[in-house]
Amino acid sequence: MNSRACRDRSAQRAVVVKALAHPSRLMIAEALADGERCVCELTALIGADMSTVSKHLALMKSVGLIEPEKRGLNVYYRLSCPCFADLLRCVDLITRKQAAALQRVAG
Amino acid sequence: MNSRACRDRSAQRAVVVKALAHPSRLMIAEALADGERCVCELTALIGADMSTVSKHLALMKSVGLIEPEKRGLNVYYRLSCPCFADLLRCVDLITRKQAAALQRVAG
DNA sequence: CGGCTACTTGGCTATTTTGCCAAGTATGAA
DNA sequence: TTCATACTTGGCAAAATAGCCAAGTAGCCG
Numbered sequence: 001m002n003s004r005a006c007r008d009r010s011a012q013r014a015v016v017v018k019a020l021a022h023p024s025r026l027m028i029a030e031a032l033a034d035g036e037r038c039v040c041e042l043t044a045l046i047g048a049d050m051s052t053v054s055k056h057l058a059l060m061k062s063v064g065l066i067e068p069e070k071r072g073l074n075v076y077y078r079l080s081c082p083c084f085a086d087l088l089r090c091v092d093l094i095t096r097k098q099a100a101a102l103q104r105v106a107g
Numbered sequence: 108m109n110s111r112a113c114r115d116r117s118a119q120r121a122v123v124v125k126a127l128a129h130p131s132r133l134m135i136a137e138a139l140a141d142g143e144r145c146v147c148e149l150t151a152l153i154g155a156d157m158s159t160v161s162k163h164l165a166l167m168k169s170v171g172l173i174e175p176e177k178r179g180l181n182v183y184y185r186l187s188c189p190c191f192a193d194l195l196r197c198v199d200l201i202t203r204k205q206a207a208a209l210q211r212v213a214g
Numbered sequence: 215c216g217g218c219t220a221c222t223t224g225g226c227t228a229t230t231t232t233g234c235c236a237a238g239t240a241t242g243a244a
Numbered sequence: 245t246t247c248a249t250a251c252t253t254g255g256c257a258a259a260a261t262a263g264c265c266a267a268g269t270a271g272c273c274g
Contacts, residue, residue, distance in 0.1 A: 013130075036165070070221095
């Protein structure tokens with residue numbers, strides 16, 4: 001096994017995973033999985049300053065997770081990869097398993 | 108759509124995603140996907156201080172991603188959820204798409 | 215043109231994360 | 245018991261993230 005290649009691959013993956021590693025960004029991603037949204041819609045959903053949301057979006061865009069399209073005054077974002085929905089499902093499998101484990105501990 | 112529920116769900120997901128959002132932790136996860144490893148093997152693989160690796164492992168364990176088993180002097184870790192392999196595949200789909208996009212920009 | 219809305223960017227502070235060293239625990243061997 | 249190995253934990257300093265405000269850009273309408 002090539003340790004250097006493994007390291008590089010992990011670094012690349014980390015860039016994508018980090019771009020999702022925040023509650024607000026996961027909310028954005030989930031909303032976009034349902035269809036495109038403009039920044040003000042996402043801002044209302046998240047309940048933070050628009051500048052904050054805009055920076056989250058810029059980060060997600062920079063790693064290729066989402067794509068913007070300007071129409072009139074609004075900028076609409078959409079997921080650039082439908083495979084993201086699968087990723088969310090994988091995460092949920094783990095969170096459910098985690099919840100079950102906590103149940104066992106508590107019960 | 109219940110905004111509060113969405114917020115909670117995203118917070119839960121973020122806990123899991125954050126536990127993967129680091130190159131070393133992704134290396135660990137990839138290694139464990141191939142089978143259990145003890146801490147010193149992982150330390151050699153990653154090339155950091157053992158205390159650092161141990162803290163990464165503690166974090167991953169705390170969110171239920173991995174499970175330890177002590178045998179003699181060693182502690183062996185394994186993935187607690189095989190679905191993690193799927194998650195890695197999802198991430199790779201995105202990184203490949205990202206790489207393709209960069210290609211287009213460069214070319 | 216001026217003013218309005220939608221959004222982005224700069225800059226700053228507060229918080230979180232990371233990684234090393236040092237010190238502690240646990241197990242096995244002599 | 246003493247020593248060595250494997251690992252964890254505490255603590256600290258450096259680095260990365262997050263979020264707000266203020267200021268800037270861009271498109272529409274009068």
